Amino acid sequence: MAATLEVRGLTREFRGFRALNGVNLRVDEGVIHGVIGPNGAGKTTLFNVLSGFLKPTQGQVLLNGRVISGLPPHEIARLGVARSFQISSVFPHMTVLDNIRVALSARTSLGYAFWRSDRILDRFRGEAEELLAAVGLAPVAGREAATLGYGQKRALEIGLTLALRPNVLLLDEPTAGLSAHDVARVVESIRRVAAGRTVVLVEHNMGVVAALSHRITVLQRGRVLAEGTYAELRADPAVIEAYLGGAA
Amino acid sequence: MTARRRIGWSLLGAAALVLPLVVYPVLGADILAWALFAAAFDLLLGHTGLLSFGHAAYFGCGAYVAALLATRLQAPFPLNALAGGVAAGILSLPLMGLSIRRKGIYFAMITLAFAQMVYYIANQWRGVTGGENGITGVPRGHAFGVSLVSSTVFYYATLVLVTLALLLCWRIVRSPFGRILVAIRENEARAQSLGYAVGRYKLIAAMLSGALAGLAGGIWVINHGFVGLDAVHWSTSGTVVIMTLLGGMGTRLGPVVGAALVIALRDAISAWTDAWGVVTGIIFIAVILAFRRGIVGTLEGALGRRAAPAPAVPAPERPLGTIR
Numbered sequence: 001m002a003a004t005l006e007v008r009g010l011t012r013e014f015r016g017f018r019a020l021n022g023v024n025l026r027v028d029e030g031v032i033h034g035v036i037g038p039n040g041a042g043k044t045t046l047f048n049v050l051s052g053f054l055k056p057t058q059g060q061v062l063l064n065g066r067v068i069s070g071l072p073p074h075e076i077a078r079l080g081v082a083r084s085f086q087i088s089s090v091f092p093h094m095t096v097l098d099n100i101r102v103a104l105s106a107r108t109s110l111g112y113a114f115w116r117s118d119r120i121l122d123r124f125r126g127e128a129e130e131l132l133a134a135v136g137l138a139p140v141a142g143r144e145a146a147t148l149g150y151g152q153k154r155a156l157e158i159g160l161t162l163a164l165r166p167n168v169l170l171l172d173e174p175t176a177g178l179s180a181h182d183v184a185r186v187v188e189s190i191r192r193v194a195a196g197r198t199v200v201l202v203e204h205n206m207g208v209v210a211a212l213s214h215r216i217t218v219l220q221r222g223r224v225l226a227e228g229t230y231a232e233l234r235a236d237p238a239v240i241e242a243y244l245g246g247a248a
Numbered sequence: 249m250t251a252r253r254r255i256g257w258s259l260l261g262a263a264a265l266v267l268p269l270v271v272y273p274v275l276g277a278d279i280l281a282w283a284l285f286a287a288a289f290d291l292l293l294g295h296t297g298l299l300s301f302g303h304a305a306y307f308g309c310g311a312y313v314a315a316l317l318a319t320r321l322q323a324p325f326p327l328n329a330l331a332g333g334v335a336a337g338i339l340s341l342p343l344m345g346l347s348i349r350r351k352g353i354y355f356a357m358i359t360l361a362f363a364q365m366v367y368y369i370a371n372q373w374r375g376v377t378g379g380e381n382g383i384t385g386v387p388r389g390h391a392f393g394v395s396l397v398s399s400t401v402f403y404y405a406t407l408v409l410v411t412l413a414l415l416l417c418w419r420i421v422r423s424p425f426g427r428i429l430v431a432i433r434e435n436e437a438r439a440q441s442l443g444y445a446v447g448r449y450k451l452i453a454a455m456l457s458g459a460l461a462g463l464a465g466g467i468w469v470i471n472h473g474f475v476g477l478d479a480v481h482w483s484t485s486g487t488v489v490i491m492t493l494l495g496g497m498g499t500r501l502g503p504v505v506g507a508a509l510v511i512a513l514r515d516a517i518s519a520w521t522d523a524w525g526v527v528t529g530i531i532f533i534a535v536i537l538a539f540r541r542g543i544v545g546t547l548e549g550a551l552g553r554r555a556a557p558a559p560a561v562p563a564p565e566r567p568l569g570t571i572r
Contacts, residue, residue: 051441077443085441091434102431105424106443114425114456115416121424164442 010059034213082166103163286503288460294498297433302363308480310462329466336462344454382476496542
């Protein structure tokens, strides 16, 4: 079940430096919204605010009309907003299967049961194996996450995000560093996974952005430079000058 | 359980049963109390990845409360010790509640500061704690009608209680809660973004650790019949850190072995010199340099056996772009 994500007048300052300056954004249900911009434009800061790791200095983030900015990250996650990280953020010394199981048990309150045996987590095994198969990690389920290759860690990252069964997906450069073949695979996964969900996608790869996004916002130095479809932005002279002109 | 492990545990159990024949029973019960203290401490260090420099606050709190209950209310064992544990758990709520807002070295410093505050209060509140003189004449009393005046009998009573408490510690580690603690230790930001209220988990772990440390203090004071400011001194906090690191943090038997070793060393060496601290310190340095994972940790590694969710050192904090 998808949700509407809205950002109103979002400003985030760090001791006088405005990483985000009056950003407005609206993502409707089921839409994939791309966010692009040169390095330093504020994309990661935007994601950190959306997922609760930062509070806005001014402005609000709304989920289905309800203000969520200011809530701690774990509560925002419980409201169905799942985030993937730009640098693969997994649990390195746990097995791939355990990584997913930890994500799956987050929805329950089993985590607090310090008096029960952890064998009770076996109940998540089936669901975990399904999820691993969906991201292509079934063969390495028993390996420590730290031993995975880069592309596999990326896949695990996405797997963890999906395990939350989220309404909103915040994907931070999901194809960064992947080979062309893997990029194509990830694009297909995202397309599948985005069905019925609301997605905000930060990417540098223009091909990926063009292929997936319904609408795109261009950020530059913390402000929204332009917003529209890929075709519209490609023709916008301001955007071309600032970004698209020099990109891949 | 494999046959080899069964043999190992049986040997350990047998050793625990005959210990009063090898050492003074009071020393034996001391080892048990400190073993529990170290195991409780390791719950926070080896497992949650939080290094507390002020755990004496809980050990001492448990000791003082148990002593007061035994002397003023004639509360029997193990009730007095258990009440000490509960008191320490209650104490840990505000203290740890504030401390866990910081991580790493800052967390350690805050815990040390709080422990020093507890020390100061213990010193000043003479009416209750006896100040510098402490509380003397704490009776062994009875447990379920059986007199504990005999140190041997007390040792076995303690063995039962400590075994149960250690089983609880080990269960906590291998519970769903324990798994989440490992996840938090490995990647806190990730755990948060999956929906875990990380602060709450750390606080619960800290309270369990504090309560069990308090129980250890309660057992310790009934054993010795006396509690003074030493129990809340920073050197007590330091001793438990050494025991845990020496034995191997994040392992089941590491803290137990570390406690036994340090207590035995202290006892053996102080027979011929006052400088047992120096000797223990040197041994500690040597072991840590040679066996980074402690005695038990290294042994387990050598035997190819992995401890439950793999411990070792806390994972470094991940950069998140910009973090609040």
